Amino acid sequence: xxxxxxxxxxxxxxxxxxxxxxxxxxxxxxxxxxxxxxxxxxxxxxxxxxxxxxxxxxxxxxxxxxxxxxxxxxxxxxxxxxxxxxxxxxxxxxxxxxxxxxxxxxxxxxxxxxxxxxxxxxxxxxxxxxxxxxxxxxxxxxxxxxxxxxxxxxxxxxxxxxxxxxxxxxxxxxxxxxxxxxxxxxxxxxxxxxxxxxxxxxxxxxxxxxxxxxxxxxxxxxxxxxxxxxxxxxxxxxxxxxxxxxxxxxxxxxxxxxxxxxxxxxxxxxxxxxxxxxxxxxxxxxxxxxxxxxxxxxxxxxxxxxxxxxxxxxxxxxxxxxxxxxxxxxxxxxxxxxxxxxxxxxxxxxxxxxxxxxxxxxxxxxxxxxxxxxxxxxxxxxxxxxxxxxxxxxxxxxxxxxxxxxxxxxxxxxxxxxxxxxxxxxxxxxxxxxxxxxxxxxxx
Amino acid sequence: xxxxxxxxxxxxxxxxxxxxxxxxxxxxxxxxxxxxxxxxxxxxxxxxxxxxxxxxxxxxxxxxxxxxxxxxxxxxxxxxxxxxxxxxxxxxxxxxxxxxxxxxxxxxxxxxxxxxxxxxxxxxxxxxxxxxxxxxxxxxxxxxxxxxxxxxxxxxxxxxxxxxxxxxxxxxxxxxxxxxxxxxxxxxxxxxxxxxxxxxxxxxxxxxxxxxxxxxxxxxxxxxxxxxxxxxxxxxxxxxxxxxxxxxxxxxxxxxxxxxxxxxxxxxxxxxxxxxxxx
Numbered sequence: 257x258x259x260x261x262x263x264x265x266x267x268x269x270x271x272x273x274x275x276x277x278x279x280x281x282x283x284x285x286x287x288x289x290x291x292x293x294x295x296x297x298x299x300x301x302x303x304x305x306x307x308x309x310x311x312x313x314x315x316x317x318x319x320x321x322x323x324x325x326x327x328x329x330x331x332x333x334x335x336x337x338x339x340x341x342x343x344x345x346x347x348x349x350x351x352x353x354x355x356x357x358x359x360x361x362x363x364x365x366x367x368x369x370x371x372x373x374x375x376x377x378x379x380x381x382x383x384x385x386x387x388x389x390x391x392x393x394x395x396x397x398x399x400x401x402x403x404x405x406x407x408x409x410x411x412x413x414x415x416x417x418x419x420x421x422x423x424x425x426x427x428x429x430x431x432x433x434x435x436x437x438x439x440x441x442x443x444x445x446x447x448x449x450x451x452x453x454x455x456x457x458x459x460x461x462x463x464x465x466x467x468x469x470x471x472x473x474x475x476x477x478x479x480x481x482x483x484x485x486x487x488x489x490x491x492x493x494x495x496x497x498x499x500x501x502x503x504x505x506x507x508x509x510x511x512x513x514x515x516x517x518x519x520x521x522x523x524x525x526x527x528x529x530x531x532x533x534x535x536x537x538x539x540x541x542x543x544x545x546x547x548x549x550x551x552x553x554x555x556x557x558x559x560x561x562x563x564x565x566x567x568x569x570x571x572x573x574x575x576x577x578x579x580x581x582x583x584x585x586x587x588x589x590x591x592x593x594x595x596x597x598x599x600x601x602x603x604x605x606x607x608x609x610x611x612x613x614x615x616x617x618x619x620x621x622x623x624x625x626x627x628x629x630x631x632x633x634x635x636x637x638x639x640x641x642x643x644x645x646x647x648x649x650x651x652x653x654x655x656x657x658x659x660x661x662x663x664x665x666x667x668x669x670x671x672x673x674x675x676x677x678x679x680x681x682x683x684x685x686x687x688x689x690x691x692x693x694x695x696x697x698x699x700x
Numbered sequence: 701x702x703x704x705x706x707x708x709x710x711x712x713x714x715x716x717x718x719x720x721x722x723x724x725x726x727x728x729x730x731x732x733x734x735x736x737x738x739x740x741x742x743x744x745x746x747x748x749x750x751x752x753x754x755x756x757x758x759x760x761x762x763x764x765x766x767x768x769x770x771x772x773x774x775x776x777x778x779x780x781x782x783x784x785x786x787x788x789x790x791x792x793x794x795x796x797x798x799x800x801x802x803x804x805x806x807x808x809x810x811x812x813x814x815x816x817x818x819x820x821x822x823x824x825x826x827x828x829x830x831x832x833x834x835x836x837x838x839x840x841x842x843x844x845x846x847x848x849x850x851x852x853x854x855x856x857x858x859x860x861x862x863x864x865x866x867x868x869x870x871x872x873x874x875x876x877x878x879x880x881x882x883x884x885x886x887x888x889x890x891x892x893x894x895x896x897x898x899x900x901x902x903x904x905x906x907x908x909x910x911x912x913x914x915x916x917x918x919x920x921x922x923x924x925x926x927x928x929x930x931x932x933x934x935x936x937x938x939x940x941x942x943x944x945x946x947x948x949x950x951x952x953x954x955x956x957x958x959x960x961x962x963x964x965x966x967x968x969x970x971x972x973x974x975x976x977x978x979x
Contacts, residue, residue: 504738509743516736540733556738681740688740688741689739690738693734
């Protein structure tokens, strides 16, 4: 059965359009369709003016019975909460059938003024489509189909599979389960149009819901890759020699807290075998910062900050965002009994004004032997929504008050968090300070 | 009272070291390393000058003087007077390890030698034994009439004599308020606590008077009790905390408390030291 496309439902995010060329992601080990952490498709929500140069652009469409007044299906992006956890990142998608009639939806390749387009996904031949799914409705679990579509000789062809026929499916489960759809062998993937489609055509129960998360195309038997690229803070270009150290300019000497001239751009490309993984950053010794090579007891306080975007935040067209954070650092030692202690963003912080001591996104680096949460810069931990996404961190001050910093990757096309560095040069000596750091990806 | 207030300034420097650069490689994969370097080997230049001038005509001089005609004799109460001399202090320091100490060495003086510390009790828990100030040539210090307390403060702007007299109270400035003056301290000053702890005068590397980060930091209370840093007011502190100060000119003014002075007294000091020290 083919659906008639009669309308597309509004979605929750709006993005500014970009004027830059986007390199396609269709050769990555994992091509994400709906994820807070991984790269692949660029989701444009309801934007009707997608840059044609973005060959990874997708939109979300709903197909439903055009003769049913009020529509037959809705969708929403649900944010995790303590009692309702997304298995990956901080959000999941919820689909609801409003009427006792068929309806479906999907993530479809688009370009320009939302014209249908295709993308070559041949690299994933023999691979799988993996996703997390949940429903409390046995009707949905028994009757729901998922799949993808290709274009063959100008005609869109949909490849469907019932959930109940997928490996690992548990028809009695009402909690999240990870399922794998094997891409049919022999299927030409040179013109993929829809990356993930969902439908229910029979036994539809009103208000039944289906939750989906972490949809990705996965190559067969490819190891996970974790890349760390040095980029310049000044113009965000790649450093030509990736072996050079992150460095501080001499101008920072004696200036107090200062930011390094380069940052690291992180990118995880792989199926990590689950959603429990962590990226840690710590010194490769017992020092908690850069140390003076002439006197190793002389250590400069050193900190890191992770951001989903380059800093300071700007729109993709380069215009300023009023709700941004900066690379200006203040240190609050709470001398007057203030609650918070640590390194705050001393720039114009959200709606709170310049220099507000309320936003503490900088964290002191930890030594190698410190295995606490303090060394985690990026992670996804199922069952703990506050630690999902790009980064959420709990920093406890001397008074036992916890500061949380969350920076969701979902809001950006490229899910490549940036790791910035700073040190306090106020008491630096005329010498060289250095440290070797470990950055590691671990997963279960 | 015979005017005899000679001052000598001494400075010396220590060398600091420099080092070389290294690099490292980070690789793709699940574990990599990255080196971070802050190479300040080529930093650390220091330029410092101190010049005494007369407030009246900006002519150079080599002594700090007071207009003794303004001093009343036999006053058994504080009688602070500004010196007619000021100092132009210029500093270009990019080496935060360099500190400048400003202190006296009256116990080592030849003419104005302090042999008896005056005792100042500010807190019930401690007593300060002080040799600082201008020392009576014959009495050689001590509590009564043996010294003239000496203070100083910095201004970011040069002050005229009338401005100085009108807007700056040398007595209250040493006590509290936003116009902060400091007592000179002597190397031999120390604080005795009732719990048995005895501390030398806190002329330490972190509290040096001229340290770039901390401005006029050798904070003193009445009688020369040194008890640590005091936040400097921006208008008076050429090297204010949290402010980058690499090339500054400051103007230093001197106060003296002519309490209990008598005809024929001679006070002076020839051991005021400005010392450059590298930590």
